[in-house]
Amino acid sequence: MRAVDKVLEARWVIPVEPHGAVLGNHAVALAGDTIVEILPITSAREKYTDAHRVELSEHALLPGLVNAHTHNPMTLMRGMADDLPLMTWLQQHIWPAEARVMGPEYVRDGVELAIAEMLRGGTTCCNENYFFPDVQAATYLRHGFRAVVGLPFIEFPSAWANSRDEYFDKNLAVHDEFKGEKLVSTSLAPHAPYTVADESFARIRMLSDQLDIPVHLHLHETAQEVEDSRKLHGMRPFARMQALGLIDERLIAVHMTQLTEAEIAACAKAGVSVVHCPESNLKLASGFCPAERLRGAGVNLAIGTDGCASNNDLDMFGETRTAALLAKGVSADASAFDAAFALQAATLNGARALGLGDRIGSIVPGKQADLVAVRMDALETQPVYNPVSQLAYATGRHQVSDVWIAGVRKVENGALCAIDTEALRAKAQAWRARIAAN
Amino acid sequence: MRAVDKVLEARWVIPVEPHGAVLGNHAVALAGDTIVEILPITSAREKYTDAHRVELSEHALLPGLVNAHTHNPMTLMRGMADDLPLMTWLQQHIWPAEARVMGPEYVRDGVELAIAEMLRGGTTCCNENYFFPDVQAATYLRHGFRAVVGLPFIEFPSAWANSRDEYFDKNLAVHDEFKGEKLVSTSLAPHAPYTVADESFARIRMLSDQLDIPVHLHLHETAQEVEDSRKLHGMRPFARMQALGLIDERLIAVHMTQLTEAEIAACAKAGVSVVHCPESNLKLASGFCPAERLRGAGVNLAIGTDGCASNNDLDMFGETRTAALLAKGVSADASAFDAAFALQAATLNGARALGLGDRIGSIVPGKQADLVAVRMDALETQPVYNPVSQLAYATGRHQVSDVWIAGVRKVENGALCAIDTEALRAKAQAWRARIAAN
Numbered sequence: 075m076r077a078v079d080k081v082l083e084a085r086w087v088i089p090v091e092p093h094g095a096v097l098g099n100h101a102v103a104l105a106g107d108t109i110v111e112i113l114p115i116t117s118a119r120e121k122y123t124d125a126h127r128v129e130l131s132e133h134a135l136l137p138g139l140v141n142a143h144t145h146n147p148m149t150l151m152r153g154m155a156d157d158l159p160l161m162t163w164l165q166q167h168i169w170p171a172e173a174r175v176m177g178p179e180y181v182r183d184g185v186e187l188a189i190a191e192m193l194r195g196g197t198t199c200c201n202e203n204y205f206f207p208d209v210q211a212a213t214y215l216r217h218g219f220r221a222v223v224g225l226p227f228i229e230f231p232s233a234w235a236n237s238r239d240e241y242f243d244k245n246l247a248v249h250d251e252f253k254g255e256k257l258v259s260t261s262l263a264p265h266a267p268y269t270v271a272d273e274s275f276a277r278i279r280m281l282s283d284q285l286d287i288p289v290h291l292h293l294h295e296t297a298q299e300v301e302d303s304r305k306l307h308g309m310r311p312f313a314r315m316q317a318l319g320l321i322d323e324r325l326i327a328v329h330m331t332q333l334t335e336a337e338i339a340a341c342a343k344a345g346v347s348v349v350h351c352p353e354s355n356l357k358l359a360s361g362f363c364p365a366e367r368l369r370g371a372g373v374n375l376a377i378g379t380d381g382c383a384s385n386n387d388l389d390m391f392g393e394t395r396t397a398a399l400l401a402k403g404v405s406a407d408a409s410a411f412d413a414a415f416a417l418q419a420a421t422l423n424g425a426r427a428l429g430l431g432d433r434i435g436s437i438v439p440g441k442q443a444d445l446v447a448v449r450m451d452a453l454e455t456q457p458v459y460n461p462v463s464q465l466a467y468a469t470g471r472h473q474v475s476d477v478w479i480a481g482v483r484k485v486e487n488g489a490l491c492a493i494d495t496e497a498l499r500a501k502a503q504a505w506r507a508r509i510a511a512n
Numbered sequence: 513m514r515a516v517d518k519v520l521e522a523r524w525v526i527p528v529e530p531h532g533a534v535l536g537n538h539a540v541a542l543a544g545d546t547i548v549e550i551l552p553i554t555s556a557r558e559k560y561t562d563a564h565r566v567e568l569s570e571h572a573l574l575p576g577l578v579n580a581h582t583h584n585p586m587t588l589m590r591g592m593a594d595d596l597p598l599m600t601w602l603q604q605h606i607w608p609a610e611a612r613v614m615g616p617e618y619v620r621d622g623v624e625l626a627i628a629e630m631l632r633g634g635t636t637c638c639n640e641n642y643f644f645p646d647v648q649a650a651t652y653l654r655h656g657f658r659a660v661v662g663l664p665f666i667e668f669p670s671a672w673a674n675s676r677d678e679y680f681d682k683n684l685a686v687h688d689e690f691k692g693e694k695l696v697s698t699s700l701a702p703h704a705p706y707t708v709a710d711e712s713f714a715r716i717r718m719l720s721d722q723l724d725i726p727v728h729l730h731l732h733e734t735a736q737e738v739e740d741s742r743k744l745h746g747m748r749p750f751a752r753m754q755a756l757g758l759i760d761e762r763l764i765a766v767h768m769t770q771l772t773e774a775e776i777a778a779c780a781k782a783g784v785s786v787v788h789c790p791e792s793n794l795k796l797a798s799g800f801c802p803a804e805r806l807r808g809a810g811v812n813l814a815i816g817t818d819g820c821a822s823n824n825d826l827d828m829f830g831e832t833r834t835a836a837l838l839a840k841g842v843s844a845d846a847s848a849f850d851a852a853f854a855l856q857a858a859t860l861n862g863a864r865a866l867g868l869g870d871r872i873g874s875i876v877p878g879k880q881a882d883l884v885a886v887r888m889d890a891l892e893t894q895p896v897y898n899p900v901s902q903l904a905y906a907t908g909r910h911q912v913s914d915v916w917i918a919g920v921r922k923v924e925n926g927a928l929c930a931i932d933t934e935a936l937r938a939k940a941q942a943w944r945a946r947i948a949a950n
Contacts, residue, residue, distance in 0.1 A: 152894070153901040157840075157850035190891050356837035357905075359846040386905040387892060396834070399794035402595075408797040412595035453628050454825060454909075456590070456937055457944035463591040467795075467824040472910035499894055506895035 076105040080481065081125045083115045084135035084447065086461045089437035090422050094414035096461055102135060104443045107256075107480035111439055132451035133475060134461045136417070137436050138198025138220075138444035139390040140424025142349040143290075143328045143378025145204045147184030149191065150175075150505045152382040160296070160358050168383055171509050176233040181206040183501050185213040190493050191388045192219070195471035196446040198479045201326065201349070201378065201428055203263050203290055205234040207245070211252045211260075217493070218482055220444060222428045224263025224290045225249060227278065229271055238274060242281075249285060257480065259287065261326065261428075266292040267311035268299055275318045288324045288429050291315075295329035296360045312337050321346055326427050328378065329354075330368075331361030338364070338371045347374040347427030350419075352396045354380035365397060366405040369415065376424040391471040394420040398466055413466035447476040514543040518919065519563045520883065521553045522573035524899045527875035528860050532852035534899055540573060542881045545694075545918035549877055570889035571913060572899045574855070575874050576636025576658075576882035577828040578862025580787040581728075581766045581816025583642045585622030587629065588613075588943045590820040598734070598796050606821055609947050614671040619644040621939050623651040628931050629826045631657070633909035634884040636917045639764065639787070639816065639866055641701050641728055643672040645683065649690045649698075655931070656920055658882065660866045662701025662728045663687060665716065667709055676712060680719075687723060695918065697725065699764065699866075704730040705749035706737055713756045726762045726867050729753075733767035734798045750775050759784060764865050766816065767792075768806075769799030776802070776809045785812040785865030788857075790834045792818035803835060804843040807853065814862040829909040832858040836904055851904035885914040 080103070087100040089112060101118035103111040103125065113121070148168075155167035181204065192200060199220040202210055207223045214221040225245035226234060235241040249260045262278045262285075264270040270278075282289050294300060294311060303311045312333075315321050323345030330348050333341075341348060350363045368375050377397050379388050394416050401411035411419075425435025434444050448465065452473050455464045477485035484491055518541070525538040527550060539556035541549040541563065551559070586606075593605035619642065630638060637658040640648055645661045652659040663683035664672060673679040687698045700716045700723075702708040708716075720727050732738060732749060741749045750771075753759050761783030768786045771779075779786060788801045806813050817823050817831050832854050839849035849857075863873025872882050886903065890911050893902045915923035922929055 150895065152897075153906060154897045156898075156901045156905060157847050159846050163846070187891065187894065194891065353837055356841035357846065359840045359844050359848070361844075362841065382906075386901070389892070389908075392830070396837075399791055399834075400838075402797045403794035403800060406797050406799075408597050408601070408795065409595050410797070451937060453625065453632065453933060453936060453940075454827075456625065456940040457588065459590075459592045459944060459948060460594075463594045463824070467594060468591060468820075470827075470908055470910055472908055495891060498891060499889060502891075502894040506897060510897060 078103045078105050078110050078122045078125045080104040080128065081118050081122050082128045082130060082135055082445065082447070083118065084130040084133050085450065086134045087112060087437060088134055088136045088417065088462060088465070090137050090418055091436040091438055093418060094462065102437055102445065104481050107442055109437060109439055109441050109443050112437060128476070130447045130476065132449055133447040134450055134465060135437070135445060135447050136465065137421040137434065138446050138477065138479065139196050139420050140376065140428065140435060141192065141197050141200040141379055141388060141390050142326070142376035142424040142427050143351055143380055144188070144200050144202060144388060145381030146188035146200065146202055146210070147181045147204050148381035148383040149188040149388065150180065150184040150502060151509060152386045154383060154509065156386070160360070163358070174511070175505070175508055176205060178206055178209045180505065181209040182213050183505060185210050186217070187498055187502055188388055189214070189217045189219050190490055190495065190498055193477050193484050193490060194474060195389050195391060196448065196474040196477060197388065197390045198444040198446065198477060199424070199428070199430070199434060201261070201290060205232055207260065208248045208251065211248065211258045214258050215255060218257065218479055218484065220257045220434070220479055222259050222261050222288070223252070224261050226263050226265065227274060228265040228269045229274065230269070242277060261288040261290040263290040266295070266299070267303060267314060272318060275320060279319050282324050288326050289320060290326045290328070292329055293327040294332040297332055300332045316340065329360065329363065331355055331363050333364055338367055338373065341368070341373045342371040347376055349376045349378045349427060350397055351378045351380040352400045353393055354384045358384055362400070362404045364404065365401040366407065366410040369411065374423050374426050375419050376427040377420050389471050390420055391469055395467060413463045416466040417462060443478055443481040445478045446474055449473045449475050516541045516543050516548050516560045516563045518542040518566065519556050519560050520566045520568060520573055520885070521556065522568040522571050522885065523888065524572045525550060525875060526572055526574045526855065526900060526903070528575050528856055529874040529876055531856060532900065540875055540883065542919050545880055547875060547877055547879050547881050550875060566914070568885045568914065570887055571885040572888055572903060573883060573885050574903065575859040575872065576884050576915065576917065577634050577858050578814065578866065578873060579630065579635045579638040579817055579826060579828050580764070580814035580862040580865050581789055581818055582626070582638050582640060582826060583819030584626035584638065584640055584648070585619045585642050586819035586821040587626040587826065588618065588622040588940060589947060590824045592821060592947065594824070598798070601796070612949070613943070613947055614643060616644055616647045618943065619647040620651050621943060623648050624655070625936055625940055626826055627652070627655045627657050628928055628933065628936055631915050631922050631928060632912060633827050633829060634886065634912040634915060635826065635828045636882040636884065636915060637862070637866070637868070637872060639699070639728060643670055645698065646686045646689065649686065649696045652696050653693060656695065656917055656922065658695045658872070658917055660697050660699050660726070661690070662699050664701050664703065665712060666703040666707045667712065668707070680715065699726040699728040701728040704733070704737070705741060705752060710756060713758060717757050720762050726764050727758060728764045728766070730767055731765040732770045735770055738770045754778070767798065767801065769793055769801050771802055776805055776811065779806070779811045780809040783812070785814055787814045787816045787865060788835055789816045789818040790838045791831055792822045796822055800838070800842045802842065803839040804845065804848040807849065812861050812864050813857050814865040815858050827909050828858055829907055833905060851901045854904040855900060881916055881919040883916045884912055887911045887913045
C-alpha cells in the first residue's frame with residue numbers, strides 16, 4: 075500500500091456504505107488511486123501531516139455517480155428531434171442522421187462532449203452502448219474516465235460491421251485490445267430481443283461465460299415489444315431470454331417497463347441488475363418501470379440517463395431525482411424510493427450492475443477514489459436539514475465543484491481540469507451542421 | 513410613451529407569442545418598464561442609437577417564468593421531512609414546525625430566500641399562498657418582485673387570524689392596503705374544499721366578484737379528498753364548487769389530479785385555469801394530473817412548483833421539464849405536451865391564470881418588461897438545433913444569466929443585483945436551528 079498522499083476534508087462525507095450514513099466534518103484519505111481511510115478531520119490532521127489537504131468546508135463528498143445506461147456519441151444529437159412517437163423519431167430522424175455521420179470521428183467527438191458533461195455533473199463512470207467501441211474505449215482512456223464499453227451486436231449491417239461474424243470478430247478484438255485496462259472494461263451489448271436472433275444470443279451467452287463480462291441489453295422497453303414477441307416467438311422477451319440462458323447475474327437489463335410479479339421474482343432470484351431510465355421512458359412514452367416493486371423484491375436497481383437524443387442530457391442528479399419522484403407516484407406511496415436509496419441506486423447499485431461493486435460505488439477503504447464534492451451552500455440548497463435529502467431532491471448538477479477519478483482531479487472548483495471547453499463547443503457546433511444537413 | 517432607453521440584443525428571442533416563434537439575432541427595445549418593439553439587431557442599432565445596449569450574444573431571451581402555485585415562506589423548511597405519507601408529513605412534521613415559528617419574521621425571511629432562488633432561476637412572478645399576506649406583499653414590493661399574494665382562509669384559528677370574521681377583516685385590509693400597486697396584487701385563497709365551509713366559500717365567491725380578483729384553491733389534490741367529500745357532502749369537491757358558483761374564469765384550481773371528462777369539459781367551458789404541480793404530486797404520491805387531456809380540451813394550463821417543503825425547490829425550468837416528460841408518460845403519447853407548449857405553460861398560461869395575461873407572459877409590445885436571458889453556450893446545451901427544445905428539455909436554471917422585472921435588472925451575469933446572499937444564507941441557517949428544534 076502506498077502512503078497517503080491526499081486528504082479530502084469535507085463538511086459531510088456520505089459514504090453510501092453504511093446505508094444512509096452522514097459523517098459530519100470527516101476526511102477521506104487517499105493513497106494514489108485508492109481510498110485508505112475515512113476519519114474525523116481533526117484525527118486526519120494529526121495522522122496525515124504530510125499529505126496534500128483539500129478543504130471542502132461547505133461540501134458533501136460522495137462516491138462518483140454511475141450512469142448505468144447511455145449512448146454517449148449521441149450527445150451530438152441532443153435536441154435534434156423531440157416530441158415524436160418512437161418509430162417516427164428513429165426512422166425519420168435518428169437513423170438518417172446517424173447514416174450521415176456514423177464513423178470514428180463522430181463517436182470520438184460525441185464521447186468527448188459527453189465526458190465533459192458527465193464530469194461537470196458528478197458522473198465518474200458510465201455504461202456505454204454504441205458503435206465503434208474501440209474508439210469509445212480509446213477516448214475514455216485518453217480522458218481518464220471510467221467506462222464499461224458495450225461491444226455492440228445487432229442483426230443488421232452497420233458502419234461498424236457488415237455480418238454476424240464480423241461483429242463478433244471485431245468485438246472480440248476490442249475486448250482483447252483493452253483487456254487489463256484499469257479504467258475501461260467491456261460488456262457484450264446485444265441491442266434488444268427484437269433485433270438479435272437466438273443463435274447470436276447463444277454465442278453472446280457463451281462469450282459472457284468465457285470472458286466473465288456483463289451482458290448489456292435493452293429489455294421490455296415498451297408494451298409493443300412484448301406484444302410483438304408474443305406474436306413472433308409465442309412468448310414474452312423475458313421468457314425467451316430465460317430459455318436462452320441469459321437471465322443471470324451478468325445481465326444488465328435496461329428499461330424493463332413491462333414486468334409481471336413472476337418476472338420480478340425471477341430477476342431477484344437470478345441476480346439480474348435492472349437499469350431504470352425514467353426520463354427516457356417518460357419522454358418516449360415507453361411506459362413506467364415498477365422501480366419500487368423491483369427494489370422491494372431485492373433486485374439490484376441502478377439508474378441511467380439513456381442517450382442525449384432521447385433525454386436530453388446526461389444529468390445523473392436530475393435523473394435520480396426523477397426516479398425517486400416517479401417511483402412514489404407510480405407506487406402511490408410517498409415513502410417509496412427514499413433519498414438514501416436514491417443515492418445508493420445512482421452509485422453503488424450502478425457499480426454492482428457493471429460488475430464493479432468491489433471497486434467503486436461507495437467510499438470504503440480499498441475502493442477506487444472516484445469522488446465528487448457538491449457545494450451545499452448554494453441558496454438553492456439552503457437551509458440544510460439533511461444533506462442526503464438535499465442531494466436527492468434539491469441539488470442541481472451545477473453545484474458539483476470537484477471530481478476525482480481513481481484519485482486524479484478531473485474538475486476543480488467547477489472547472490474541467492484537462493478539457494478545452496471552447497474547442498469542444500466549436501466541435502459540437504461543426505457536427506450540428508453536418509448532422510442537421512440534408 | 514417614454515422613449516426607448518434600453519435595447520436587449522439576443523442570439524435568439526423567444527417571444528412565446530406567436531406560439532413557437534424563434535427570432536434569431538433579434539433585439540427587444542424597452543421604455544422604462546414596458547416592451548416597445550421586437551426587431552432585428554441590425555435595425556435596432558440604426559433606430560435606437562441612444563439607448564443602453566445589452567449584448568446577449570449566446571443567449572435566449574424569453575419572458576420571465578410564472579410560478580403559478582407556491583408557498584414561499586416554507587422555503588425555510590426545504591428538505592425538513594421527506595419520504596413520508598401526506599398526513600404523517602403534515603401532522604408530525606410541518607404543522608408542529610410551523611407552530612414553532614409562524615409569524616411575520618418567518619414569513620418575511622422565507623419569502624426573501626424564495627425571491628433570491630426564483631430570480632436566480634428565471635422566475636419573475638409567483639402566485640403566493642400562505643399566512644401573513646401583508647408581510648409577503650411588503651417583502652415582494654421591497655424586492656421589486658411581481659407577485660399575486662393569496663389572502664388565506666381556513667376554518668381554523670392560526671397565527672394570522674382566530675375566527676372567520678377576523679380572517680375576512682384582516683384579508684380585506686391587506687387587499688385595500690396594496691390596491692393600486694403595480695407589482696403586487698391579491699387573490700382570495702381559501703385553502704381547500706375540505707378545510708373551508710360552504711358559508712365561507714359563498715362570501716369568497718361574492719368578494720371575488722366585487723373586487724374582481726382570482727380565487728386560488730387547492731382542488732382535487734388526491735383521490736382521498738374526492739372520496740371524503742362524497743361521504744360528507746354527497747358529491748365530489750368539483751361539483752360542490754360548481755354548486756357554490758366558484759367554477760368560473762376567476763378560479764385558479766391547483767393540482768386537479770382527479771378529473772372526469774365532464775369536469776375537464778366544465779373547466780374548459782367556464783374558463784377555469786388549472787395549475788399543474790407535477791413534482792409535488794409525484795413526491796407526495798397525490799396522483800397524476802391529466803395535463804395533456806386538459807390541454808387538448810382547451811383548458812388554460814399553468815405550472816407551479818408548490819412549496820419547498822414538498823418539492824424541494826422553486827425551479828420552474830425543472831418543473832416545466834417534469835411536466836412535459838410526465839404528460840407524455842401519462843398520456844402514452846410522445847408527441848404530447850411539446851416543448852413550445854411547455855414554455856407557454858410556464859409563462860403566458862401562468863400569467864393568464866393570474867389575470868395578468870394582458871400585462872406579462874410573452875414578449876409583446878405594450879407588455880411589462882419581465883425578461884430572462886439564458887446562456888445556451890454551456891456544454892450541457894450544446895449543440896443547439898432548436899433553442900425551444902433546449903429550454904424545455906436540457907437547460908438547467910443555473911444557465912439563467914440576466915433577469916429583468918418591469919425593466920429593472922434583478923440578475924446580472926448570474927449574480928443577484930440587490931440581495932446579499934451571505935446574509936440570506938446566515939438567516940436561513942438561523943431559521944433551520946429554530947425550525948428543527950424540538
